[in-house]
Amino acid sequence: MTFAEILTIGDEILYGQILNTNAQWLSTELTNLGVRVKHHTTVSDQEQAILDALTHAEQRADIVLITGGLGPTKDDITKKTLAKYFDSDMVMHEGWLAKLEAYFAKRGRPMVETNRLQATIPKVATLLDNRLGTAPGMWFERGGKVFVSMPGIPHEMECLMQDHVLNLLRQQFTLPFIHHKVIHTVAIGEAFLAERIAHWEDALPPHIRLAYLPHLFQVRLRLTGIGQDLAAIQQEVEAEAQKVLPLIEKHVFGFDNITLEEAIGNLLLEQGKTVATAESCTGGYVGHSFTKIAGSSRYFIGGIMAYSNEVKINQLGVKKETLAVHGAVSEETIREMAEGVRKALNTDIGVATSGIAGPDGGTAEKPIGTIWIAYADENGTHSQKLQLPFDRLRNIYFTTVLVLDLIRRRVQGIEI
């Protein structure tokens, strides 16, 4: 097993000003590579703190990935400290200097001494090209262990990893093969899911791990197989996925890298159906869930955010009497909304939301979290009442997920 440690350098993380997303991104990549991440460390931009962290990391890990502290405004403390740690002089890297000179010339900006210093690196280091910034990456080796220093700016770090580091690590270390399979489920809670697949899960071989990754009423089941034979491990993981599918298939909307929004879009495209939304409590979020996907104009025609009753009446054709007798949050109103938007925007499908998202507006009869959703098409209208326990924003998000799932179920003819 190859072990790794991630060392993040920067006061902005220790003060809580930014979230350490780099550590998560690097952890995911290393895990996918078959490297075991043992430790995350964050220290401030101070020489002794960095030296101590490097010493500890070298004892614990085979691979030490270091981010941060390479910007010119921070006096390059990470670079100098690495030179000290590896007992190395700093040298000017002529290739990087030429690149920087060209960069500044192109922008018509003067190059000052601080900029030139970005082209110096410890003599023992190998420079790694950074396509997106002025600070290069650096690769160090000692006693079979590898240290990589990268900028803290996420997209520069990610680019460096993908351009160089992941491949170099694959070459340097004997890593097992890893095969992942992700099964995306929706509208079933983690505990229910776990109960339903418990027997299958208990019978998984030890080299295939299962992770539950829940987010907004969607649970991703990630199967990870580890072994020395790639074809065998792929086959085993796929076979396990096929075994579990019949137990949960009504809730499965896709595999591997897909989102619920993309899956619904693909379904609508396949069936050549168009959709429009009538949104009261979700107030545009269902529309956003469609329109955030590139190419959604092929199936999403538009929608009405019907926050006031006047809009429900004038734009959606909801009857005044319906609102007067049953209220805006009712089965009668939601059905008229879904049917009304389908008619007004001339689409195959109309969906609607109306409810009390909170924190105010609840009554004894209709407490906060009472939300109606509906789906209308040429075959009829289906409505569903939700009772959600969350805060305003999460009530909006969950309702949106359940509207997308309602489309999925109706379009595919799935009864749950």
Added chain:
Amino acid sequence: MTFAEILTIGDEILYGQILNTNAQWLSTELTNLGVRVKHHTTVSDQEQAILDALTHAEQRADIVLITGGLGPTKDDITKKTLAKYFDSDMVMHEGWLAKLEAYFAKRGRPMVETNRLQATIPKVATLLDNRLGTAPGMWFERGGKVFVSMPGIPHEMECLMQDHVLNLLRQQFTLPFIHHKVIHTVAIGEAFLAERIAHWEDALPPHIRLAYLPHLFQVRLRLTGIGQDLAAIQQEVEAEAQKVLPLIEKHVFGFDNITLEEAIGNLLLEQGKTVATAESCTGGYVGHSFTKIAGSSRYFIGGIMAYSNEVKINQLGVKKETLAVHGAVSEETIREMAEGVRKALNTDIGVATSGIAGPDGGTAEKPIGTIWIAYADENGTHSQKLQLPFDRLRNIYFTTVLVLDLIRRRVQGIEI
């Protein structure tokens, strides 16, 4: 100075399955308390790794906040390990046991041995009540240093901190007074802002720090004063804020804990104005930005997501000729959209968006990121062309921020 270290325990973080938001939340709270966070550490749920981390933390810090590893499914490794570290027996905490028994009885669920074990704690620890979960917090002291163990579930941890830990730390340590003042700006980039206030920033006294916190074309300027006299430091920070304001006031939408969406809502409420949105490229996101705020139904009436040209024509009254001659992404169309939604929904203000969010759909004349926004009220219509360089989602987010800012500027009569 009092130093702290945050120790997070859990494989799910090292595997990259979840983001370590606890470390950021705790860092922010400790920084606000006047404690200096020196180190973040994350280790796996293994005894030796935890013991080593505790040893290092005790050498480096006065306060060690520990999260994770307290759930029943993980065999309480954190708790047992803390008992070992402090050389303490485990004892049953009768008060917590009674609470657990009542909890399970109320839910009609049987209480198994694993559940009972959640009521045992190391004898040397003081139990801290956890109002939201079954695992209590634990407070340890040794040689003037404090260790606090809390569950990893964010809302339980945050509740424990607010109920107990922050106050106890205030009592235990002599902490300086801290005063923060946040100035929220919009529609000015960090670099421009920094240039504009450089002289003022350079003249700040050393005990007042400035942080730039940029997010989606909004930059929060956070002034932090540290001192032994609370009244004096408050006065100094406020005086510095008053000095910088004239340099940037056209871009300032609020102070301290407010969001742009809330600030715009407050403005509309103050002026008794209602608003409606006509959204093409933002596809509901501007509406969502209004409706995610509780109470927004007092000023947000509704909107039209006009993704197709038919909806622009039928629901918004955009002329067919306008679309034919100038296209959907044009000054002529955007003005008709804003005016049309204002009329259709009978509001004081109408705003509109139409553009090419990407990644497809760009032309030489109208490249990706070409986006028009407009504002219409009784006094006339203002339109603005944007040229954004981002990916689809960020183009949508930035456009939304700039629409909100356009409302702010028009309603307040600010010319930039």
